[in-house]
Amino acid sequence: MKIHQQRYTVLFLLLSYPLMAQPQHTTEQQVVALIDNVIGWQSQQTEHIEKFTLTNWQFATYYIGMMKAYKTTGNKAYQEFLIQIGEDHQWETPPDMYHADKIAISQVYLDLYQQIGDTALIKNTKWVLDAHLLRNKPNPDVRYNNNPYKHEWWSWCDALFMAPPTFAKMYEITGEEKYLNYAIDHWLITTDYLWDKNEDLIYRDDRYFGKKTKSGKKIFWSRGNGWVFGGLVHMLEIIPEDHPKRQILVDQFTAMAHKLLKLQELTSDGLWRSNLLDPGVFAYLNRKGDKFIQTAEIDIPENSGSAFFCYGFAWGINHGLLDRNLFEKPMIGAWEALTQYVNKEGRLGFVQPVGKDPKPYTADSWQEFGTGAFLLAASEYIEFLRNPFAFNPIEYNKKDLVYENSFSSKADLNDWRLEGAAKALIRDNRLEMYSPDQKSHHVFWCPQELPSNFMAEWEMQNLNPKAGLCIVFFAAKGVNGEDVMDPALEKRTGVFSQYTKGDLNNYHISYYTNNPKKPNRPFSHLRKNKGFKTVQYGARGIPVNSTATHQLQLIKKENHISMSVDGREIINWKDENKELGLPLAEGKFAFRQMQWSHFTYKNLKIWNIN
Numbered sequence: 001m002k003i004h005q006q007r008y009t010v011l012f013l014l015l016s017y018p019l020m021a022q023p024q025h026t027t028e029q030q031v032v033a034l035i036d037n038v039i040g041w042q043s044q045q046t047e048h049i050e051k052f053t054l055t056n057w058q059f060a061t062y063y064i065g066m067m068k069a070y071k072t073t074g075n076k077a078y079q080e081f082l083i084q085i086g087e088d089h090q091w092e093t094p095p096d097m098y099h100a101d102k103i104a105i106s107q108v109y110l111d112l113y114q115q116i117g118d119t120a121l122i123k124n125t126k127w128v129l130d131a132h133l134l135r136n137k138p139n140p141d142v143r144y145n146n147n148p149y150k151h152e153w154w155s156w157c158d159a160l161f162m163a164p165p166t167f168a169k170m171y172e173i174t175g176e177e178k179y180l181n182y183a184i185d186h187w188l189i190t191t192d193y194l195w196d197k198n199e200d201l202i203y204r205d206d207r208y209f210g211k212k213t214k215s216g217k218k219i220f221w222s223r224g225n226g227w228v229f230g231g232l233v234h235m236l237e238i239i240p241e242d243h244p245k246r247q248i249l250v251d252q253f254t255a256m257a258h259k260l261l262k263l264q265e266l267t268s269d270g271l272w273r274s275n276l277l278d279p280g281v282f283a284y285l286n287r288k289g290d291k292f293i294q295t296a297e298i299d300i301p302e303n304s305g306s307a308f309f310c311y312g313f314a315w316g317i318n319h320g321l322l323d324r325n326l327f328e329k330p331m332i333g334a335w336e337a338l339t340q341y342v343n344k345e346g347r348l349g350f351v352q353p354v355g356k357d358p359k360p361y362t363a364d365s366w367q368e369f370g371t372g373a374f375l376l377a378a379s380e381y382i383e384f385l386r387n388p389f390a391f392n393p394i395e396y397n398k399k400d401l402v403y404e405n406s407f408s409s410k411a412d413l414n415d416w417r418l419e420g421a422a423k424a425l426i427r428d429n430r431l432e433m434y435s436p437d438q439k440s441h442h443v444f445w446c447p448q449e450l451p452s453n454f455m456a457e458w459e460m461q462n463l464n465p466k467a468g469l470c471i472v473f474f475a476a477k478g479v480n481g482e483d484v485m486d487p488a489l490e491k492r493t494g495v496f497s498q499y500t501k502g503d504l505n506n507y508h509i510s511y512y513t514n515n516p517k518k519p520n521r522p523f524s525h526l527r528k529n530k531g532f533k534t535v536q537y538g539a540r541g542i543p544v545n546s547t548a549t550h551q552l553q554l555i556k557k558e559n560h561i562s563m564s565v566d567g568r569e570i571i572n573w574k575d576e577n578k579e580l581g582l583p584l585a586e587g588k589f590a591f592r593q594m595q596w597s598h599f600t601y602k603n604l605k606i607w608n609i610n
Contacts, residue, residue: 028385034339034346035069035378039078041346042371052368055089057162058354060104062368065375067111072379079115082108091121097128098135098152100159103166107234110169122173129170133182140186142193144205154190156205156356161227165234172238180238184245187235191228191252196220200259201276202228204356217278221357222305225276229256229312230376236321250321253312257322260309261330261537268520268544270333271301272309274358281358302361303341303350307373310334314380324389325536325573333522333539335381338374348374391572394557396609398455403448403606407431415447417485420494422593427600432463433591434598441494443473445484445590446604450474452585453609456554459602465545467516468597472554472563473499475584476506479530484588499592500532505584508592509563509571511541511552515594520544524570526561528580535580538563538571549602557609559583 042062052058063082070078091109094102106125113121141147144155154163167183170176194203196218203209204224211219232253239246264270266279273279280299313331316322341349351370352361405412408429418424420442422435435442450456452475462468476484484504492498499506506529513521524538542550542565555562559575575583589606593599 026385028382031378031382031385032073034342035073035375036075037346038342038348038371038374038378039066039069039346042368043081045366045368048368053094054085055092055094055105057101057104057158057369059368060108060162061372062375063105063108063372065372065379067108068379069375071111072382079112083112083116086112086121090124092124093128096151097131100151100154100163103128104162106166107169110166110173114173122170125166126170129167129179132167133178140189142190145207154186157190157194157202157224158204158227160187160190161231161234164231165238168235168238180243183235184239184243184249187231188245188248195252199277200255201225202256208357213275213278213281215278215281217275217281219278219357220276221355222272222274222276222302223308223352224305224356225256225260226305226308226373229253229260230308230373232256233312233315236319253316254321257312257316257327260313261326264309264330264334265518265521265523267299267301268522269301270330270337270522271303271306273299274302274305274352274361276305300363301337301341301350302352302358303338303348304352304367304370304373306334307338307348307370307377310338311373311377311380314377314384318380318383318387326534327537328389329523329537329539331384335377338377342374391569393569393572394555394560394562396453396455396555396557399608399610401605402450402454402608403446403604405446405604407602407604417445417447419443419445419492422494430461430600430602432598432600433593434464435593435595438595441496441592441594443492443494443499443590443592445588448589448606449483450586450589450606451608453557454555454606455609456552456589456604456606458552458604459549460542460552461549461600461602462512462542462547462598463600464596464598465514465547466596467514467519467594468512468599469510469515469594470512470542470597470599471508471510471592472552473506473508473588473590473592474554474556475587476504476590477584477587479503479505484590494592497532500527500529502530505530506587507556507561507584509538509554509561511563511565511570512544512597512599513541514544514596516596524563526563526571526573528575528584531580533580535575535577536571536573539568541565541570555609 066078067082086109093105096102109121109125140153141149142153142155144150154160164183164187167179171180201220202225204221208219213219232249235249236253263272263276275281310331313327317324317327317331347366348370349363349366351365351367352359353365353367407426410426413424421440422442424431424433424444433444478486478489482489489503508527510525522540524541525534526536527534551566553564561573562569563571
């Protein structure tokens with residue numbers, strides 16, 4: 001035990017540097033310093049060493065993250081530490097060699113072999129993996145409940161992070177396809193059994209089939225899905241592009257990513273909760289003695305799962321498997337939120353302890369595997385920063401003023417058309433719009449047909465920051481080119497589907513989002529209709545609790561769209577997706593509010609641009 005404590009102390013001394021406050025880590029240098037800080041803190045913690053074997057999965061995940069950090073930063077201290085771990089344990093895995101958790105450490109041994117080239121590093125690992133391939137056991141049985149072989153097969157979802165990448169790495173070294181085929185075939189046996197095709201999430205094991213939370217939601221454990229998401233990354237890094245089964249894992253990765261993106265919107269901070277479908281299942285809890293006591297009704301992030309999801313998003317963007325327009329802002333938001341839970345000493349908090357399903361935890365909860373997941377995310381974020389992709393600003397020249405309305409008199413609303421049970425009136429030299437008794441969503445159409453190339457500016461103020469949602473429609477026409485006011489079109493009453501799935505084509509941007517069902521949503525959205533197709537997730541728009549007056553700007557130049565709030569760009573997208581049809585051109589412009597919204601508008605100006 002003293003040896004390992006010394007090793008941690010040596011690594012900490014190698015990494016010591018002045019501690020820094022935690023800003024938003026937007027530069028490579030800042031993220032490298034954060035990695036140093038996190039590893040420096042974690043390497044001083046010895047309280048779990050007696051509880052967990054240093055080569056079991058809890059520590060192995062930390063080492064896998066440290067290996068990724070070494071590959072990314074080149075910090076030799078990380079590699080030297082991992083070599084010493086291997087030497088101290090004679091490059092062996094823990095006993096019970098058929099158990100997936102016991103061979104996760106071999107991923108580090110295999111990586112070190114590729115860097116050093118000493119066969120002694122993988123001799124034991126090869127013997128263990130060959131035993132898996134040659135064993136005379138029953139056919140794979142991935143049932144967990146009442147299965148005497150449950151730990152000899154990959155019967156729980158965590159196993160997919162621990163074992164399959166180990167076999168894949170052995171294939172990568174030896175070129176022997178038997179290792180890769182074993183990994184993929186058994187991966188698919190497990191996912192065929194545990195994957196919920198309706199949710200695109202995976203159960204921890206079959207004991208959770210049919211189980212529900214108190215609110216009737218299915219139980220999908222955040223970290224359990226994180227293990228699989230991270231495991232998919234590590235498999236896809238190795239499986240050849242032309243492998244006949246690669247696409248199955250690509251489809252799993254992209255399906256889970258899109259589901260996680262939707263679930264990310266259920267929270268206000270861009271992180272995920274312990275129970276993915278029921279994010280409010282736990283309140284904020286503190287420990288008193290051996291009991292958890294409730295201190296406030298605030299849902300909290302689960303940062304081991306969140307770190308794996310952030311890692312997968314970043315890797316998918318970096319390798320072209322995830323659409324940057326959809327995933328970049330959510331990934332950055334998750335990363336910046338995670339860093340806020342790393343304290344000055346380098347500890348990542350809000351990590352659920354060892355478990356198999358959602359359980360309570362505290363702000364002070366940390367685990368080696370949580371640190372490992374964070375290091376994976378941090379290292380992949382560095383790769384993202386090294387390959388910047390610029391959303392280029394729209395270059396334009398402002399020409400003639402197409403439309404102007406100060407909203408200072410009743411006459412200014414002449415020819416505007418209100419749809420939905422709402423009021424649009426002039427009060428205090430502003431357009432004030434709301435639905436009495438919060439009865440109806442509503443849309444207010446500007447009478448002016450806008451050209452294909454325009455810049456619109458206006459001012460807004462929120463009079464009800466407790467709830468609401470604001471959208472701007474533009475380039476709107478009937479699906480056959482009709483003016484939106486054409487009486488031949490279906491009657492509209494503010495119901496959203498009439499504008500997104502009815503007989504109109506348009507773009508729309510949601511730039512204030514505080515829906516009671518999704519309060520303080522962390523992103524703005526750009527969608528293309530007809531069809532309600534999200535084409536970009538953008539940064540948060542008007543701050544949810546702000547009652548200040550904000551400056552809005554919307555630019556459309558041919559197929560390029562940009563929107564800004566107070567000079568801060570939240571949307572930047574080019575309509576180049578042929579699957580959605582040709583870019584929309586000229587059309588009408590409208591403000592939309594959900595029934596809870598109460599906003600004022602002022603000084604609308606629209607220019608022609610070229």
